Amino acid sequence: MLIVQCLNKGVKTDEEIAEKTGIRLNIVRKILYRLYDAGLASxxxxxxxxxxxxxxxWKFEPEEVNKTIKKQINDEIEFLxxxxxxxxxxxxxxxPEGHTRFDFEDASNVGFTCPECGEEVVFEDNADIIKELEKDIKKYQKIYDSIEVSE
Known part of the structure; x- marks a missing residue:
């Protein structure tokens, strides 16, 4: 955050940022390049x-922050x-001992037994998992929809 504050105050070079913040130059450079890779600095x-x-x-690109956040949220939504x-x-x-979880095909490949303990695997009702995933997707979608991006 100190680095972004320096950029916003007009400090331009990595050396100046390191001097003003007391952060080692190589760390400042790493952070600047990460901001650059994320599209948040140029x-x-x-x-x-x-x-x-x-x-x-260096220049901080504040207008890119919402775009980056929105993209990350969208990636999470797609993942979920x-x-x-x-x-x-x-x-x-x-x-039943909590060692493994299989889909039907993988369970049949191991003879419906746990490879770790030899116990017979049992059918798992995943309705709660589905509900939780749907809830999480709605939550992320609501956040995604609330973020404004200037074009």
């Missing part, structure tokens, strides 16, 4: 005419939908 490279070294002027589809499309069996 930079301009220029060469010092005396030293011939490159320096970078895939799990939900799998839960709806399969029958599950689990070890």
């Amino acid at each position: 930079y301009k490279r220029h060469k010092d005419p005396e030293t011939q070294w490159y320096s970078y002027d 939908k895939n799990i939900l589809d799998n839960e709806k499309d399969n029958m599950f069996f689990s070890c």
Whole structure:
């Protein structure tokens, strides 16, 4: 957060940020590159005419924050939908000792016995899991819909 605050106050180079925050330069650079990879920061490279070294002027991109958050939430929604589809499309069996959980095909491949303890696996009603996934998807969808993104 200190690095973003520095960028917002007009501090541009990684060296200046390290100096102002007291954070080691290599850590500042790692964070700046992570912000860049996430689309939350940009930079301009220029060469010092005396030293011939490159320096970078960094800029925080606040308008990208909501886009990034929205994308991450959408990715989570898609992930949960895939799990939900799998839960709806399969029958599950689990070890009574809690070792393993199988879909029907995998349970039949191991002879409906737990490979860890040898107990017979039993049918698992996954209605509660399905309800919980649907609830989570709705919660994320509501958050997703509430985030405004400027185009």
